[in-house]
Amino acid sequence: MTARIGVVTFPGSLDDRDTQRAIRLAGAEPVALWHKDKHLHQVDAVVLCGGFSYGDYLRAGAIARFSPVMEPLIEQAKAGLPVLGICNGFQILTEAHLLPGAMLGNDHLHFICRDQKLRVENADTAWTTDYSAGQEIHIPLKNMDGRYVADERTLDELEAEGRVAFRYVDVNPNGSLRDIAGITNAAGNVVGLMPHPEHAVEPLIGSGRTDGLPFFTSILKKLVNA
Amino acid sequence: MSRTPLDTVEHAAETPDVELPWAELGLKKDEYERVVEILGRRPTGAELAMYSVMWSEHCSYKSSKVHLRQFGEKAPQSDALLVGIGENAGVVDVGQGYAVTFKVESHNHPSYVEPYQGAATGVGGIVRDIIAMGARPVAVVDPLRFGAADHPDTKRVLPGVVAGIGGYGNCLGLPNIGGEVVFDACYQGNPLVNAGAIGVMRHEDIHLAKASGAGNKVILYGARTGGDGIGGASILASETFDDAKPSKRPAVQVGDPFQEKLLIECTLEAFKEKLVVGIQDLGAAGLSCATSELASNGSGGMRVTLDDVPLRDSTLSPEEILMSESQERMCAVVEPGKVDRFLEICDKWDVIATVIGEVTDGDRLEIFWHGGKIVDVDPRTVAHDGPVYERPYARPDWQDALQADDANKLPRPQSGQELKDQVLRLVSSPNQASKKWITSQYDHFVQGNTVLAQPEDSGMIRIDEETGLGVAIATDGNGRYAKLDPYAGAQLALSEAYRNVATTGAKPLAVSDCLNFGSPEDPAVMWQFAEAIRGLADACQQLGTPVTGGNVSLYNQTGEAAIHPTPVVAVLGVIDDVARRTPVAFQEEGQLIYLLGDTREEFGGSAWSQVVHDHLGGLPPKVDLERERLLAEILISASRDGMIDSAHDLSDGGLIQAVVESALLGGKGARLIVPDGLDAFTLLFSESAGRAVVAVPRSEELRFNDMCGARGLPVTRIGVVDGDTVELQGEFELSLEELRRAHEDTIPALLA
Numbered sequence: 001m002t003a004r005i006g007v008v009t010f011p012g013s014l015d016d017r018d019t020q021r022a023i024r025l026a027g028a029e030p031v032a033l034w035h036k037d038k039h040l041h042q043v044d045a046v047v048l049c050g051g052f053s054y055g056d057y058l059r060a061g062a063i064a065r066f067s068p069v070m071e072p073l074i075e076q077a078k079a080g081l082p083v084l085g086i087c088n089g090f091q092i093l094t095e096a097h098l099l100p101g102a103m104l105g106n107d108h109l110h111f112i113c114r115d116q117k118l119r120v121e122n123a124d125t126a127w128t129t130d131y132s133a134g135q136e137i138h139i140p141l142k143n144m145d146g147r148y149v150a151d152e153r154t155l156d157e158l159e160a161e162g163r164v165a166f167r168y169v170d171v172n173p174n175g176s177l178r179d180i181a182g183i184t185n186a187a188g189n190v191v192g193l194m195p196h197p198e199h200a201v202e203p204l205i206g207s208g209r210t211d212g213l214p215f216f217t218s219i220l221k222k223l224v225n226a
Numbered sequence: 227m228s229r230t231p232l233d234t235v236e237h238a239a240e241t242p243d244v245e246l247p248w249a250e251l252g253l254k255k256d257e258y259e260r261v262v263e264i265l266g267r268r269p270t271g272a273e274l275a276m277y278s279v280m281w282s283e284h285c286s287y288k289s290s291k292v293h294l295r296q297f298g299e300k301a302p303q304s305d306a307l308l309v310g311i312g313e314n315a316g317v318v319d320v321g322q323g324y325a326v327t328f329k330v331e332s333h334n335h336p337s338y339v340e341p342y343q344g345a346a347t348g349v350g351g352i353v354r355d356i357i358a359m360g361a362r363p364v365a366v367v368d369p370l371r372f373g374a375a376d377h378p379d380t381k382r383v384l385p386g387v388v389a390g391i392g393g394y395g396n397c398l399g400l401p402n403i404g405g406e407v408v409f410d411a412c413y414q415g416n417p418l419v420n421a422g423a424i425g426v427m428r429h430e431d432i433h434l435a436k437a438s439g440a441g442n443k444v445i446l447y448g449a450r451t452g453g454d455g456i457g458g459a460s461i462l463a464s465e466t467f468d469d470a471k472p473s474k475r476p477a478v479q480v481g482d483p484f485q486e487k488l489l490i491e492c493t494l495e496a497f498k499e500k501l502v503v504g505i506q507d508l509g510a511a512g513l514s515c516a517t518s519e520l521a522s523n524g525s526g527g528m529r530v531t532l533d534d535v536p537l538r539d540s541t542l543s544p545e546e547i548l549m550s551e552s553q554e555r556m557c558a559v560v561e562p563g564k565v566d567r568f569l570e571i572c573d574k575w576d577v578i579a580t581v582i583g584e585v586t587d588g589d590r591l592e593i594f595w596h597g598g599k600i601v602d603v604d605p606r607t608v609a610h611d612g613p614v615y616e617r618p619y620a621r622p623d624w625q626d627a628l629q630a631d632d633a634n635k636l637p638r639p640q641s642g643q644e645l646k647d648q649v650l651r652l653v654s655s656p657n658q659a660s661k662k663w664i665t666s667q668y669d670h671f672v673q674g675n676t677v678l679a680q681p682e683d684s685g686m687i688r689i690d691e692e693t694g695l696g697v698a699i700a701t702d703g704n705g706r707y708a709k710l711d712p713y714a715g716a717q718l719a720l721s722e723a724y725r726n727v728a729t730t731g732a733k734p735l736a737v738s739d740c741l742n743f744g745s746p747e748d749p750a751v752m753w754q755f756a757e758a759i760r761g762l763a764d765a766c767q768q769l770g771t772p773v774t775g776g777n778v779s780l781y782n783q784t785g786e787a788a789i790h791p792t793p794v795v796a797v798l799g800v801i802d803d804v805a806r807r808t809p810v811a812f813q814e815e816g817q818l819i820y821l822l823g824d825t826r827e828e829f830g831g832s833a834w835s836q837v838v839h840d841h842l843g844g845l846p847p848k849v850d851l852e853r854e855r856l857l858a859e860i861l862i863s864a865s866r867d868g869m870i871d872s873a874h875d876l877s878d879g880g881l882i883q884a885v886v887e888s889a890l891l892g893g894k895g896a897r898l899i900v901p902d903g904l905d906a907f908t909l910l911f912s913e914s915a916g917r918a919v920v921a922v923p924r925s926e927e928l929r930f931n932d933m934c935g936a937r938g939l940p941v942t943r944i945g946v947v948d949g950d951t952v953e954l955q956g957e958f959e960l961s962l963e964e965l966r967r968a969h970e971d972t973i974p975a976l977l978a
Contacts, residue, residue, distance in 0.1 A: 011576060012484050014399030018674035021691075050672075052397045055484030108978075111392045111667045142396070142669045199671040204805060205688065206671045 003223035005216075006033040006043035008073075010064045014051035015086065015198055022198040023047070026216030028223075035067040044223045045082035045126075046073060048089025050142075050196055060103060060145045061091035070096060082126040082189045082219055087143055090182070090192030099183055099192045100158070101150030106143070107175030115207045116141040116195050117169040118181050122162050125188040126222050130214035137211035139195035141173055146194040148176035148183075158183055166193050233271045234598035242268050251278035257613055264607045272593060272600040275545040276608055279511035280518060283780055286612035289746035290778045293756050296763035297773040304772045306735045309432060314355040314507065315425075316774020317432055318736045320800040324689055325429050326697050327359040330369070330422035330740040330796045332779035336478045337419035341386025346394035346481040347455075348421040350553050353398060353486065354507035357493050358556065360433035361425025364673060365687050366395050368405035368421055369701045369740070369794045373414030375656035375976050380409070383417050384664075384977060390481075391421070392667040397483035398490065401676045402668035403685025405701055409656045412705065415784035420740040420777075422796050424699055426689050431497060435506040437524035437559045440587035442503055444520070444528060445565070447572050447579035448489050448555040451513070452538035455479030455551025485554040485577075492575035493556065501568045504559040514548045514608070516557040517583075518591055521605035524559075527590045528605070530583030544595040559585060619752035629710060631843030633829040638907050645906060646958035648838055650968050652911070653886050655837040658879045659972035660890075677804045681887065683726040683875050684799070686807055694803035700726035701797075704878065705790030706831040707846035712754040713761035716793040717849045720765045721915050722877050723797035728858030729875045729918055731808045731865030732799030737766055739776035739795050744788025746780045754791035755780075762793060768851045771797065806865050812892030812921055812947045813871040819896060819945040821881065822857060822934070823917030827908050833879040834911040853916040860939050861918060869926040869933070876917040881944075882910040884919050886965055889952050895962055898945035899955045906957050909944070921947055 005023045007030055009016045020030035031043050035053075040046065053064035064070070070092075077083045077098050085093035093099045106112060115138050120131040131137070150158070155178055158164050166182035174194075182193025197212030231237060238244075248258040251274065261269050261277045269277060283289060298311060308325055309317035315329035333348025349366060356363045368391050373380045395402050400423070437444065455478065496502055504524065506516045513535070521528040532544050538552070560568045565581065572579035586592075591608070593601035639645045652658055661681065670679035677696055678686035684700035702722035708715025720737065727734045739762065744751040766773055782789045801807060829835050830844030864870040872892065874884040889896050900906045922930050934941040953959040 011488055012397070014397075014487075014672055015674075018672070021674055051399065052484060052487075055397070055482070057484070110389070111396055111669075113666050113669050113671065140671045142671060144396075196671065199674060202674075204677055204807075205674060206676055 003028045003044045003220050004031050005219065006031045006040060006046040008033045008035060008046065008048055008069055010035040010053035010067060012052045012054055013049055015049040015196065019047050019049040019198045022201045022216050025201050026213060026220050028216065028220045033069060035069050037069045038072065040072050040076065045219050048083065048085040048092050050087035050089065053088055053092065061088060061095040064092045065095035074098060077190050080187065080189050084127050084215065085192035086196055086198065087194055090194055091145065093190065093192045098190050099185060100154050101148055103145050104147040104149055105145050106147055111144045112173050113142040114173060116173060118166045118195060119169050121167055122165045122184060125165060125184045125191050127191045127215050127218050128165060129222065130218040136169060138200065138207060138209050139197055139212050140199040140207050141195040143194055146174040146176065148180045150177065161186060165191055232596060232598045232600065234600055235270055235602045238270045239267045244268065246271065246274050248274060248278065252282055253278050257281060260613065265603065270600050272544050272548055273603060275548050276514040276518065276601065279514050279549050280608045281612040285511050285515060287778055288613045289615050289617050289780060290755065291614050292616055293759040296759055300763040300767040301772045302767045302770045304770060307772050307774065311773065311775050314358040314435055316736065316738065317359060318774065318798060320695065320697055322690060322693060322695050323428055324695065325427050325432060326424060326798060327356055327361045328422065328424040328699065328738055328796065328798050329355055329775050330420055330701065330738045330794060331777040332740050332742060333419045333421060334416065334742065334779050334782055337387050338383065338415065338417050340478040341383045342390040343478055343480050345387040345390030345419050347479045347553050348419055349391055349394040350481050350486050351509045352421045352423045353400065354509065354556065356423045356425035357490055358433065358435060358505050358507045359425060360431040360497050361427040362494055363400055363423055363425045363490065364675065365403045365424045365685060366400045366422065367403060367685060367699055367701055369703065370405065371408045371410065371413045371418035371792065373409065373417065374411045375409040377414060379414065381977060387417065387419055388664050388667055394481055394483045396669040398487050399672045401670045401672050401679065403670055403676060403679040403687065404699060405680065407661045407664055410705060410790065412790045416782040416789050418742050418782065418792060420794050422701055424687065424697065433497065433502060433505050435519055435523055436504040437520040437528055437585045438503060439561065440526050440585055442559050442561055442585040443565050443581045444530060444583040444585065445558045445560055445568060445579055446535060446555065446582045447558065447577055449482060449485050449552055450536045450538040450578065451547055451550050452552045453542060453546060453550065456546055456549050479551045479553050481553050488575045488577050489554055489556060492572050492577045495571050496568055499567065501560055501564045502558050503561060506557050508555040508557060510551060512548065512550045518605040518608040520557060520559060521591045522609040524585065527586040527588035528583055529586050530593045532593055532595045534580055534582045536578050536580055544600055617746050617752045618749045619756050620749040621753050622750035628843055629845055633832065633835040633841055633844040634827055636829065636835060636839050636841060642957035645910065646960060649882050649910065649960065652833060652837050652879055653883060653965060654968035654972050656972055656976065658833055658883055660970045661973060662970060663973045663978060677807055678730055678809065682810050683729040684732065686730055686732065686801065686804060688804045694805055696801045696804035698727045698730050698732035698799040698801060699796060701794055702726060703792050703794035704831065705792040706842055708758060708791040708793060709842065710831050710844065710846045712757035712791045714846050714849050715791065716758040716761035717765040718846055718915060719793050719795040720762060721849060721851065721854045722875065723795045724769060724771065724854055724858060725875045725918065727797045727799035728861045729808065729873045731806050731862060732801040733862055734771055734797050734799045734858060736798050737771045737773045737795060739773060739793060740779065741776065742779045742782055742789065742792040742794065744783035748788065751788050758791055758793045762795065765851055769855060808865045808870060808873045810874045810888050810891055811872055812888045812894040815894055815947050817871060817921040817923050817947045818927055818943055819947060820920050820922055821917065821942045821944045822860065822920060822939060823853065824914060824940050825904060825908060825912050825917065826914045828912050828914045832911065832913045847913050847915045850916050856937060856939055857916055857918060860934060860937060863933065864930060869930045870920040870922055872921040874919050876919060878913060880911045880913050881919060886952060886969065889962060890966055890969060894947050895949040895951045896945055897948050897953045897955065901942045901944055906954060
């Protein structure tokens with residue numbers, strides 16, 4: 001028995017097929033979800049992948065957040081459905097208020113694509129149990145609007161509750177406050193991050209590392225053992 | 227608009243003396259007279275619009291056609307070629323039932339006028355060519371050339387071009403895996419923005435641009451048609467820039483990558499369900515091109531109702547609609563019974579699609595507007611029977627003096643310290659410096675199949691996850707070599723791209739080219755052009771790599787000053803298993819560094835002569851195509867059999883440039899010695915062609931040497947991968963840290 005993990009395709013989604021591949025390599029079954037779907041086809045978890053949904057000509061994720069598929073997703077995420085938002089997916093999760101804060105343009109004003117070093121700060125979320133806290137990993141980063149911001153109180157709260165899931169190490173590539181690369185909700189089922197774990201799942205391809213695979217094995221174990 | 231009578235075919239016949247603005251539309255007097263002769267009457271305004279854009283230099287290749295024929299006449303026998311020159315892009319068989327289509331095009335003039343949109347729409351255009359063949363685009367590459375790196379205008383043009391390429395390509399989800407960035411004062415007013423793309427499909431999915439089957443519907447889909455880019459091909463790309471003329475900004479198109487992404491997905495879905503009989507993208511010359519080419523390549527004629535074209539601006543005249551180069555549009559020919567399903571797919575992707583006409587059993591292209599017939603032409607006369615010029619050409623009178631100004635006589639470094647200084651100057655010069663600041667603005671991870679990307683010798687993409695089958699692409703060109711000798715320069719561009727593909731372990735299969743030159747009306751430029759084509763066609767024949775298509779960009783000159791002749795050559799290769807690919811970076815300390823090929827005193831056009839002496843003269847390196855072929859075979863065998871762990875081609879900057887790059891990428895130094903028969907200077911800076919440097923594990927040394935010896939390739943051991951410095955024994959030592967700063971700080975300091 002395996003787990004069925006949905007990957008939503010919005011118009012302008014780019015990493016949907018890559019994310020499906022990563023799910024498959026981890027041993028789970030990827031399920032394609034369409035932005036106009038009004039229900040989630042009974043998947044056990046959902047990944048919102050990277051891209052430029054609806055062109056992101058307004059604010060990244062601002063329109064996708066109102067897609068039909070987001071209605072059941074928001075409702076079920078609040079009830080505990082595991083959801084991972086990668087890059088544009090993270091932006092959509094903040095626009096949908098499933099995660100606090102917002103993403104602004106990179107401080108250097110350029111698109112940046114690099115193999116980024118991260119520290120896993122929280123290895124207890126639904127998506128990070130196959131890491132250990134404090135572990136340093138390399139995950140590709142590629143975005144235009146990756147600067148995480150939130151008000152001081154929210155940042156303090158995130159820190160106090162251990163909800164900063166990933167932090168940039170060595171280089172802060174976009175000016176994110178407190179080097180935050182990814183966060184989780186209080187329940188640990190909703191996680192968002194800017195770097196792309198689905199691009200670090202095979203030796204030889206992309207960064208040539210497999211540091212991103214544990215995202216997908218973590219959730220699979222959790223779902224299968226549930 | 228309604229007050230003036232509609233210029234119908236009938237009206238044109240009745241009013242033969244009406245003066246038409248043929249000169250303003252870029253036609254020459256004799257060309258206009260030819261149109262009148264073909265039609266047997268004066269053209270309507272709409273017909274004139276079509277002929278003027280389709281007979282422009284950009285669309286008709288009227289100055290280059292007589293020379294380009296050589297690519298067909300000298301084409302080598304190749305089992306790999308599935309679709310050759312003349313379609314939207316060539317198609318090559320790469321085995322296991324896969325076909326790969328690839329092409330390079332220019333968007334030079336628009337990118338100077340409006341760097342961001344010019345470059346962005348360049349990517350958009352080449353990607354639509356790939357989709358139009360039936361393929362899913364899998365990667366893009368961008369060979370770029372700019373004016374002097376420290377010129378203030380370069381800081382306007384380059385960041386805009388790079389952001390445009392990134393902004394468009396990143397948003398389409400296409401990894402950018404290769405290309406070049408070259409600076410030279412000759413490109414100051416004429417930057418070269420070439421864009422290449424690769425697509426993959428199954429053999430049975432190849433589609434062609436033709437409209438067959440009377441009754442089949444012509445569907446225009448994608449973006450609405452607007453007033454942008456009117457006359458882009460005829461005015462921008464086919465004339466020399468002149469300060470006295472008005473700004474050309476309105477002739478540059480504006481891109482919407484999101485719309486193009488939807489266009490890709492919706493087109494591929496329609497292909498998958500076999501709904502498409504023929505397809506053509508709308509690029510230069512817009513609807514004029516798409517309708518006349520589809521009709522003339524098919525069996526019948528075509529009837530189009532222009533009123534049905536969805537518009538962004540309702541005040542556009544029919545002439546403007548026909549000439550508009552609005553981006554993100556395509557035209558498909560679909561059987562009547564499949565139209566509903568086709569429209570459904572477009573609707574799913576929120577893409578506007580409209581039936582604008584149908585294929586007829588006649589042989590005329592007829593276009594209607596407000597009930598009147600405004601075009602009635604034989605489509606072949608528009609698409610294929612444009613003027614052909616035998617432009618006069620002559621070897622320029624300065625060529626002899628240029629070649630006599632021998633770079634080998636330039637003062638050379640006299641001490642280890644001088645060598646060291648010049649190595650640092652070389653690797654930190656804008657052309658030789660790391661381009662990471664630029665390439666990090668491109669996504670090279672998306673699609674999850676990128677095996678190698680810049681700064682590797684070629685970009686490599688996996689196309690089958692099960693078998694590991696992959697393709698590699700490299701683009702190269704050296705305007706300095708071509709200026710010294712255009713025949714040899716074109717062959718050296720091909721040699722380098724061919725070598726770069728082989729260095730990564732892939733077998734070179736086919737060629738696409740983008741030929742960037744000055745004004746064809748200048749006999750000296752025309753000679754450079756003719757020589758370059760002759761050189762390239764001869765070399766392709768000898769190496770067995772057919773030219774599958776490409777692009778010519780002329781009029782790259784401002785006033786009297788033409789750019790260096792710059793043929794850019796793309797070579798596509800195939801590799802059975804991407805796990806066998808060879809990277810540039812040194813992998814392990816202790817491995818032995820070997821130099822393959824012959825090193826001669828060849829400094830004409832070299833990076834050293836430019837950086838140290840600001841000199842361009844003499845002859846470019848000698849071309850030896852048989853040696854290139856042998857070197858490629860050795861590199862491919864060594865990669866397949868695991869005899870080498872890293873390899874780097876030697877080109878501009880010579881051996882030291884290559885070793886420094888391999889060392890910095892691997893984070894491992896090198897200890898080098900000067901082999902017998904060579905001096906330190908020649909070893910480091912010579913740019914002899916047909917060479918590569920490889921790192922061989924000690925366990926493979928014997929086997930590797932035996933293989934090279936048996937096949938007759940000169941091979942010289944020149945050092946070992948070791949430590950954290952690059953050292954030339956007895957001469958100098960440079961720490962990786964110092965080299966890294968020199969190599970990586972230049973571009974951000976100039977442009978960030």
